[in-house]
Amino acid sequence: MRALDYRRAGSAEEAVELVATHPGARFLAGGSNLVDHLKLGITAPGLLVDVSRLPLDTVEHLDGDHGSVLRIGANVRNSDLAAHPVVRSRFPVVARATLAGASGQIRNQATTAGNLLQRTRCVYFQDVTTPCNKRDPGSGCSAIGGYGRYNAILGASDQCVTTHPSDLAVGLAAVDATVVVLGAEGERRIPFEDLHRLPGDRPEADTTLAPSDLVTAVELPMGPEVERSTYTKVRDRASYAFALVSVAATLRLKDDRVDRVRIAWGGVAHKPWRARRAEEALTGGPLDEQAVRAAVDEELAAATTDDETAFKVAMVRNTTTMTLLGLAGEAAR
């Protein structure tokens, strides 16, 4: 690990100012991903700005300019988020997605914002002896034609085929969350879907944020009508492994027809994949197995697979079907 300076920020504004005026500086929150990257030599910032003690660690129900929302502070620990009574009762998809990630120890350490900003676990990204456009722009992509079990099938480019590792992010994509960001120009709010980006020709940029943008909170809209929601994760081990495929879904039925549905997929793209085509195809119709499979296939028409990732198409279709039929109270055949 290269030598580096450390400063503890006294306020969010000071933290943003410090990173904005020190090129290459990084925020440090829970550190469960960043400290590993420092050890592996994936990143070598000259300065760490510790934001972990900023008072951004509460979950609050607010009624204000932006409607009725559940505001989750950036420093809320993953374990506290999943255990929060309102998250458990109103946003099971968020609680379950959080609980599906990492281990008990790491969930006590990892923060809400840090979870969203964690970086890919692509084996080539993590191995500094191999070319990787995300770690070292312009060096090439070792995952194309290499070990590809965790690679993307949607939205990848010829420069990067990796997937986003967060479970929580997939859950938040399915509840139309808003990300609150403090930047050098002040506070702004961005729809969750606009936080992460597809690789294109800049795979090194995971998100649309500037380096000195500090995520201060995530807000979940609390509509008057409670939806059913859940998260299903498929992985190589029962516990403590990243997703091969995951599905976050919320569902509201009216007169046995789909009134509102939200579907997000993990393990298939560089960002949490909101399946809008599938949502549109299902809305207004019956929620049965045939309808879900047809809707998923419509979304997956754009999928690109190879020998390593071909299994994901069926896995996404089956997992989405099982998840939605489960929410509708019906078992998949």
Add this chain to the structure above:
Amino acid sequence: MDTEISLVVDGTPHAVVVDTRTTLLDALRERLGVTSPKKGCDHGQCGTCTVLLDGRRHLTCLSLAVAQDGAEVVTAAGLADGGLHPVQQSMLEHDGYQCGYCTPGQVCSMVGMLDEAAQGHPSHVTDDLTADVELDDAEVRERMSGNLCRCGAYPGILAAARQAARG
């Protein structure tokens, strides 16, 4: 960059100067001579460096010591207070120790896990997120999944957790 930090470890206050790069695990083992938490994978994958940090189970290999200034650390060794902690006793009775390398992490993790369950925290395998937690075998396995044992002492560790959960 050197910084002086204070840590209370197993009830004893310490002041120690650490380089920014020093992990909490290295500060404990190499600077303070507290060798109960072990260095296994050093990348957050095995759990053997687990301690109770400000009362919660926590990996020390993925934490920078400088960021933990003022923290209270309890290691597996510090859990014994005049006699074995009930979790240590259960592990002993059910042969959960084996070679002993992963043991301090398993013990601290189990103490933290039992406390989380007592507070009603759900897990990935909890069916009803809003109901009381019942620590059946599936729950224990899932909640202890961050701790790996190369001897395969898992059946003994599971039995120890079952006994400790009954109190």
